[in-house]
Amino acid sequence: MTQMTMIEAIRDAHDVAMGRDERVVVFGEDVGYFGGVFRCTAGLQTKYGKTRCFDTPISELGIVGAGVGMAAYGLHPVIEIQFADYVYPAIDQIASEAARLRYRSAGDFTCPLVIRMPTGGGIFGGQTHSQSPEAFFTHVAGLKTVMPSNPQDAKGLLLAAIEDPDPVIFLEPKRLYNGPFDGHHEKPIVPWKKHELGDVKDGYYSTELGKAAIRRAGDDVTILAYGTMVYVAEAAVEEAGVDAEIIDLRTLLPLDLDTIQESVKKTGRCLVLHEATKTSGFGAELMSQVQESCFYHLEAPIVRVTGWDTPYPHAQEWDYFPGPGRVLDALHQMMES
Amino acid sequence: MTTTLPLSLSVPEPGCRPGDEPDFSDFVIPKAGEVERPPIDADPNDIRDMAFSIIRVLNAKGEAVGPWSGTLSSEELVVGLQHMMTLRIFDARMMNAQRQGKTSFYIQHLGEEAIACAFRKALRDDDMNFPTYRQAGLLIAGGYPLTEMMNQIYSNSQDPLHGRQLPIMYSSKEHGFFSISGNLGTQFMQAVGWAMASAISGDTRIAAGWIGDGSTAESDFHAALVFASTYKAPVALNIVNNQWAISTFQGIARGGVGTFAARGHGFGIPSVRVDGNDYLAVHAVAQWASERARAGLGPTLIEHVTYRAGGHSSSDDPSAYRAKEEGAAWPLGDPIDRLKKHLIAIGEWTEEKHTAAQEEITEAVITAQKEAESIGTLGAGKMPSPRDMFEGVYETMPPHLVRQRQEAGY
Numbered sequence A: 001m002t003q004m005t006m007i008e009a010i011r012d013a014h015d016v017a018m019g020r021d022e023r024v025v026v027f028g029e030d031v032g033y034f035g036g037v038f039r040c041t042a043g044l045q046t047k048y049g050k051t052r053c054f055d056t057p058i059s060e061l062g063i064v065g066a067g068v069g070m071a072a073y074g075l076h077p078v079i080e081i082q083f084a085d086y087v088y089p090a091i092d093q094i095a096s097e098a099a100r101l102r103y104r105s106a107g108d109f110t111c112p113l114v115i116r117m118p119t120g121g122g123i124f125g126g127q128t129h130s131q132s133p134e135a136f137f138t139h140v141a142g143l144k145t146v147m148p149s150n151p152q153d154a155k156g157l158l159l160a161a162i163e164d165p166d167p168v169i170f171l172e173p174k175r176l177y178n179g180p181f182d183g184h185h186e187k188p189i190v191p192w193k194k195h196e197l198g199d200v201k202d203g204y205y206s207t208e209l210g211k212a213a214i215r216r217a218g219d220d221v222t223i224l225a226y227g228t229m230v231y232v233a234e235a236a237v238e239e240a241g242v243d244a245e246i247i248d249l250r251t252l253l254p255l256d257l258d259t260i261q262e263s264v265k266k267t268g269r270c271l272v273l274h275e276a277t278k279t280s281g282f283g284a285e286l287m288s289q290v291q292e293s294c295f296y297h298l299e300a301p302i303v304r305v306t307g308w309d310t311p312y313p314h315a316q317e318w319d320y321f322p323g324p325g326r327v328l329d330a331l332h333q334m335m336e337s
Numbered sequence B: 001m002t003t004t005l006p007l008s009l010s011v012p013e014p015g016c017r018p019g020d021e022p023d024f025s026d027f028v029i030p031k032a033g034e035v036e037r038p039p040i041d042a043d044p045n046d047i048r049d050m051a052f053s054i055i056r057v058l059n060a061k062g063e064a065v066g067p068w069s070g071t072l073s074s075e076e077l078v079v080g081l082q083h084m085m086t087l088r089i090f091d092a093r094m095m096n097a098q099r100q101g102k103t104s105f106y107i108q109h110l111g112e113e114a115i116a117c118a119f120r121k122a123l124r125d126d127d128m129n130f131p132t133y134r135q136a137g138l139l140i141a142g143g144y145p146l147t148e149m150m151n152q153i154y155s156n157s158q159d160p161l162h163g164r165q166l167p168i169m170y171s172s173k174e175h176g177f178f179s180i181s182g183n184l185g186t187q188f189m190q191a192v193g194w195a196m197a198s199a200i201s202g203d204t205r206i207a208a209g210w211i212g213d214g215s216t217a218e219s220d221f222h223a224a225l226v227f228a229s230t231y232k233a234p235v236a237l238n239i240v241n242n243q244w245a246i247s248t249f250q251g252i253a254r255g256g257v258g259t260f261a262a263r264g265h266g267f268g269i270p271s272v273r274v275d276g277n278d279y280l281a282v283h284a285v286a287q288w289a290s291e292r293a294r295a296g297l298g299p300t301l302i303e304h305v306t307y308r309a310g311g312h313s314s315s316d317d318p319s320a321y322r323a324k325e326e327g328a329a330w331p332l333g334d335p336i337d338r339l340k341k342h343l344i345a346i347g348e349w350t351e352e353k354h355t356a357a358q359e360e361i362t363e364a365v366i367t368a369q370k371e372a373e374s375i376g377t378l379g380a381g382k383m384p385s386p387r388d389m390f391e392g393v394y395e396t397m398p399p400h401l402v403r404q405r406q407e408a409g410y
């Protein structure tokens, strides 16, 4: 075990994967010499050479397209989009190409590709360093979408994603890189050192994709969350004094419906939580799935707490970010009905 | 006989990383005054060599020489010097304000002041720039109030952008400054679209697109060149080659082509390189390109050769990826020093005047800063209302946003 930040855990996952498998190559903007603007790939170029970890021109389309070509050749590229907000120029390569290669070629060509990107808000990054685009990806058949919430999972899930035979979108909540942030922005940050999920196993291990984790067991209400919102949920539950079950989805697609169903059937209530905008957000999918599979067990309407349907603002960040206050209100309201 | 040796991947490397001796010896700098000034309707095929040379006016002695000199009066040059000094002082104070926690983010222009400041002076007030985050000189040289810029940087209640945008992502239609996106490259293409619209409408206004060396790798850059070339759009297309894109040296975006300007050749666009640290040269080239655009001769591609003397942004520490001494070794010098030297050489300026100007400008910037800070800084003082966060997504707020605003309590 080593205590790690999420950045260190991600770096370690790369290191382990590159050490085990020569086919793993790592590239992206500022990823090589410098080791990435968040330093997630620091040291890899020195250790594995510049043909296995390198800087690319600033072209997201180029980065993903090169990844698709290399994956088709038989390598396992792990690529970084500097911020999720900058992935849009690559959407064609992701949605029309990476996602469909296996299907349209009847398995003649496949695309074992991992596309990592720092995601989400909470750093006063304004509209181009704060977005949560997960629903764009979960809407595309052929992609898997993962979002870890802690160092332990980040390493295990990234290793599983690298071994996966299909393209995986790996979203890293950047507000969690250095510590579990619960939305109380006025308080000093708690480092991962002080959190049990910051204890990361050494060497190789993988965390199966498609499996949620129960972060807090409870009987009164199920909270479905992922990324930063896991800690916001924890803070709100503590303040509300409600016996909530908090499920960290970890993988959005494929979704661990078994764990969700079991919980909602027990609690009869479900709160869905995400940072992304509300309309057509991933929460809409979660509500539909819960409604379809647990309707007769529900004692109250399913409730969503999400970002507002506006672009991500700068000065008004803490009015925009779905913090513990809004979750608390929703919990109270649900428990009354 | 074909060889069947194993292949290997070629990954370019900069000449100098931390710990190395900076070496610009393979960077060929033509003498000031050496490059010819062709007529504005020159055949692009006849001036291909301009994409490999560098137009320079100021020589080492501070004299203005050659066919590109003489586009500005000495009074105008003094004003130009003051603009660059204003931008530098403004930057220093705002970098400091960021460090003091008065705002979240800042981007400075250190060493690149001449480019936007001089370029703006060759445009008319109603032309439109599509700038990147490193062209605030367009605003300063265009007379945009410093306090307004600071209000934006501080996201206070007088921020013209209502606190919605990241600091320095200004917007001012009135000052010919298109709203900065933050997504690299997108606006280069939009400049061409704006210029096409001007042509469609029988207007006389022209556009200027701006992009960094690194960002030329984005597809938007190539799309802009093909549209500009096909429709002969009245646009000046500016590449600011400051040698670095965060930690990535310009060779990664440039690849095998000799210069960024040479990219224009494949599109039949007249393409030139200019000494970006030479205020006079930048102005002369900007004037040439805008005359071409206004005469219906179409686009010009301009590579401004300069050096990013500071960090990429307030979040960046360049000592991790480039030698500290590299900036001092940069052979094109400092734009403010060079213009100052010239003005002194022609008897229009003195050290005393310079010191006085420095004090006067610092005073003006401090006054503006006090005014902005008396309104508010990020998170302190008068802030834009959270209610405003829901405005302006659409012209008319749709019912779902009205409901969300009410739910938020505003």
Ligand SMILES: Cc1ncc(C[n+]2csc(CCOP(=O)(O)OP(=O)(O)O)c2C)c(N)n1
Pocket (backbone or CB within 6 Å): A029, A058, A060, A082, A086, A089, B132, B134, B182, B183, B184, B211, B212, B213, B214, B215, B216, B240, B242, B244, B245, B246, B308, B312
């Ligand atoms: C589409 C997109 N990709 C990546 C980024 C992140 N990013 C911001 S600035 C920058 C470097 C740009 O370098 P260059 O174009 O040379 O401009 P300079 O900063 O040197 O002025 C990068 C990669 C971005 N803003 N937008």
Ligand SMILES: [Mg+2]
Pocket (backbone or CB within 6 Å): B212, B213, B214, B240, B241, B242, B243, B244, B245, B246, B308
């Ligand atoms: Mg640059």
